[in-house]
Amino acid sequence: MIANMAKAINMALHEEMARDERVVVLGEDVGRRGGVFLVTEGLYERFGPERVIDTPLNEGGILGFALGMAMAGLKPVAEIQFVDFIWTGADELLNHIAKLRYRSGGEYKAPLVVRAPVGSGVKSGLYHSQSPEAVFVHTPGLVVVMPSTPYNAKGLLKAAIRGDDPVVFLEPKILYRSPREEIPDGDYVVEIGKARVAREGDDVTVVAYGAMVHRALEAAEKAKASVEVVDLLTLNPMDVDAVLKSVSKTGRLVVAYDAPKTAGLGAEVAAVVAEKALDKLAAPVVRVAGPDVPQSPVAHDAIYAPTVERILKAIEKVMAY
Amino acid sequence: MLETNLEIPRQYRTEVKQPQIFRVLGQDGEPNEAYEIGYKPTEGELAKAYRWMVVGRTLDKYALMYHRMGKVRSTYGPHEGHEAADAGTALALRPEDWVAPHYRNLTLVIARGVPLEVIWAKFFAKSGDPDKGRNLTIEWGGFKKWRILSIGAPIGHQYVYAAGFAYALRYMKRDEVVAAYIGDGGTSTGGFHAGLNFAGVYKVPAAFFIYNNQYAISMPVARQTAVERLATKAAAYGIEGVSADGMDLLAVVKTAKWAVEKARRGEPALVEYVMYRFGPHTTADDPLTRYRDQKEVEEWRRWDPLARLERFLIRSGIYSESDVRTIWEEAEREVKEAAKAAEAMPDVPVEEAVRDVYSFVPKSLQEWLGEL
Numbered sequence: 001m002i003a004n005m006a007k008a009i010n011m012a013l014h015e016e017m018a019r020d021e022r023v024v025v026l027g028e029d030v031g032r033r034g035g036v037f038l039v040t041e042g043l044y045e046r047f048g049p050e051r052v053i054d055t056p057l058n059e060g061g062i063l064g065f066a067l068g069m070a071m072a073g074l075k076p077v078a079e080i081q082f083v084d085f086i087w088t089g090a091d092e093l094l095n096h097i098a099k100l101r102y103r104s105g106g107e108y109k110a111p112l113v114v115r116a117p118v119g120s121g122v123k124s125g126l127y128h129s130q131s132p133e134a135v136f137v138h139t140p141g142l143v144v145v146m147p148s149t150p151y152n153a154k155g156l157l158k159a160a161i162r163g164d165d166p167v168v169f170l171e172p173k174i175l176y177r178s179p180r181e182e183i184p185d186g187d188y189v190v191e192i193g194k195a196r197v198a199r200e201g202d203d204v205t206v207v208a209y210g211a212m213v214h215r216a217l218e219a220a221e222k223a224k225a226s227v228e229v230v231d232l233l234t235l236n237p238m239d240v241d242a243v244l245k246s247v248s249k250t251g252r253l254v255v256a257y258d259a260p261k262t263a264g265l266g267a268e269v270a271a272v273v274a275e276k277a278l279d280k281l282a283a284p285v286v287r288v289a290g291p292d293v294p295q296s297p298v299a300h301d302a303i304y305a306p307t308v309e310r311i312l313k314a315i316e317k318v319m320a321y
Numbered sequence: 322m323l324e325t326n327l328e329i330p331r332q333y334r335t336e337v338k339q340p341q342i343f344r345v346l347g348q349d350g351e352p353n354e355a356y357e358i359g360y361k362p363t364e365g366e367l368a369k370a371y372r373w374m375v376v377g378r379t380l381d382k383y384a385l386m387y388h389r390m391g392k393v394r395s396t397y398g399p400h401e402g403h404e405a406a407d408a409g410t411a412l413a414l415r416p417e418d419w420v421a422p423h424y425r426n427l428t429l430v431i432a433r434g435v436p437l438e439v440i441w442a443k444f445f446a447k448s449g450d451p452d453k454g455r456n457l458t459i460e461w462g463g464f465k466k467w468r469i470l471s472i473g474a475p476i477g478h479q480y481v482y483a484a485g486f487a488y489a490l491r492y493m494k495r496d497e498v499v500a501a502y503i504g505d506g507g508t509s510t511g512g513f514h515a516g517l518n519f520a521g522v523y524k525v526p527a528a529f530f531i532y533n534n535q536y537a538i539s540m541p542v543a544r545q546t547a548v549e550r551l552a553t554k555a556a557a558y559g560i561e562g563v564s565a566d567g568m569d570l571l572a573v574v575k576t577a578k579w580a581v582e583k584a585r586r587g588e589p590a591l592v593e594y595v596m597y598r599f600g601p602h603t604t605a606d607d608p609l610t611r612y613r614d615q616k617e618v619e620e621w622r623r624w625d626p627l628a629r630l631e632r633f634l635i636r637s638g639i640y641s642e643s644d645v646r647t648i649w650e651e652a653e654r655e656v657k658e659a660a661k662a663a664e665a666m667p668d669v670p671v672e673e674a675v676r677d678v679y680s681f682v683p684k685s686l687q688e689w690l691g692e693l
């Protein structure tokens with residue numbers, strides 16, 4: 001069927017809950033309301049209040065509760081309404097969920113998924129627009145995933161739920177309703193830890209993830225050069241081989257990400273390439289990102305995230321070097 | 322096996338008494354015997370409060386209308402039903418006191434003296450917005466001039482810093498009080514508990530108000546707590562709590578005055594206002610199809626704060642029917658004129674996007690501006 005990302009994620013939840021009784025969903029308004037973006041629609045009616053749990057308004061509570069459930073053998077999928085509200089649960093996520101397996105010498109584990117909408121571009125101001133993926137990537141023990149299309153969103157979420165590690169699953173909210181694409185009928189998973197080449201090209205590699213993949217693809221269409229677009233999909237562990245392979249072919253790298261520029265994920269991509277493939281580079285790496293201001297003022301929302309034009313300019317810059 | 326009695330005798334157990342809901346005005350605007358309890362507002366104060374409420378409701382109506390027309394930037398959170406709680410608590414404060422608002426406190430913002438034009442400038446993200454177009458419509462970021470503490474969207478933090486702010490006021494030997502606001506959903510947050518705990522321990526001059534409007538987005542208050550009345554939570558922090566009808570201006574003024582003046586003496590207090598949110602959570606919400614039925618809304622409509630106060634004012638001869646009509650008409654005119662003035666303001670200049678991140682503009686941001 002043809003589906004958007006919200007629907008694709010909803011399908012993954014329905015299918016995984018039907019497949020495995022241990023899967024439970026919890027969060028604010030996930031029950032009767034079906035989530036504020038309607039991503040958990042229909043689950044409450046189908047699986048009941050014991051498995052689709054409307055929680056009190058407390059993110060630390062949601063994450064700590066989920067951790068307890070996971071330690072006991074359930075597979076919680078927790079929703080944080082907007083990733084911006086995850087910080088009152090940061091202690092649970094960064095100090096406890098992420099470190100459980102390590103600190104217990106492998107005796108305990110926390111196979112849970114934390115889903116949260118991320119990103120700018122919907123005129124939602126400073127607290128409904130953030131992209132803190134770099135913080136999660138910087139925390140050993142967390143798997144961090146950001147899908148870019150309905151197809152990979154569904155497959156990656158299913159893989160995350162079936163896996164044995166805590167996964168922070170970041171959903172670019174600007175992609176919930178469009179684009180739409182064909183989703184196969186049968187069961188499938190998309191492997192975590194693998195990037196995809198979203199478009200082949202020979203002159204420049206643009207590494208992107210989430211909503212920026214679509215802008216990179218559009219820029220690639222408009223560029224005079226032949227542009228390859230690598231979509232990371234999993235941010236941690238990053239598919240370094242895929243990035244190096246592409247850069248070795250093209251010799252030029254642009255990284256586009258919807259987050260404050262400094263110490264963002266683009267810095268990591270650039271550093272990896274500098275460490276392992278500096279000799280393959282024909283031009284300095286260019287990062288296209290948001291300014292280092294709180295993401296993303298209502299009045300200036302449109303100028304925050306990399307636009308097609310800004311990515312195009314970066315492509316031209318590395319080509320002209 | 323021997324049967325054991327597992328019972329622990331009463332004297333070793335805590336007891337919680339759920340308070341009744343303090344109410345003065347009936348649906349018809351007639352006061353009951355509680356009218357004699359506590360502070361009695363003057364005619365002038367009542368008139369002032371009523372005006373704030375009428376303006377608050379009118380502004381809310383137009384904000385929704387202009388949102389539908391695409392003029393109000395970002396989502397808007399309707400405020401209808403909250404007018405009496407805002408006006409009544411505002412009336413209990415002195416001009417030099419401070420408020421740490423919750424996002425839905427529109428009438429409170431009006432009562433603090435913020436001009437309508439400035440509020441519209443904020444809704445339209447125009448240059449007259451003290452927040453410089455950075456926040457959602459009802460996040461009050463930079464309204465310091467009106468002694469409104471700065472809030473962001475994450476719920477709960479305002480309670481903690483209200484306590485800290487109040488501590489500082491006393492430290493600096495100032496006779497000012499902080500009034501802090503939160504919703505029923507907010508009472509589940511760490512900020513709520515930390516705020517009340519610190520306030521109780523340090524006996525800070527702060528009054529805490531809970532707006533129990535029955536829902537946090539779709540979730541009924543029974544999903545936030547297993548206690549009947551939220552005011553009972555005060556007991557756990559060694560402070561006093563009261564429950565009152567939050568759509569009854571007289572009940573609000575009396576209890577708010579109690580709490581604020583108690584706070585001024587260094588005894589923080591908590592008041593739960595029992596009330597209802599008539600509209601959706603925000604312009605992105607549709608309650609009737611998802612989580613509540615029309616009958617419930619109509620039931621609560623009978624307690625409408627404006628209608629009840631209006632009947633009381635007419636009944637006690639403070640206003641005539643035609644006075645009331647005039648006040649509504651004036652409010653409508655003022656609200657529309659202010660919107661027009663705000664619409665004519667220039668947009669917030671792009672250069673502003675890089676200011677106020679620090680006390681200086683770092684080189685990287687100057688560069689970024691040049692690149693744009």
Ligand SMILES: Cc1ncc(C[n+]2csc(CCOP(=O)(O)OP(=O)(O)O)c2C)c(N)n1
Nearest residue numbers: 085425474475476504505506507536537538
């Ligand atoms: C820490 C945090 N978590 C989640 C949200 C998302 N959210 C915004 S409003 C809201 C419900 C708040 O309800 P309540 O406190 O009762 O206030 P009301 O909207 O009823 O005035 C939620 C869950 C948020 N703003 N902050």
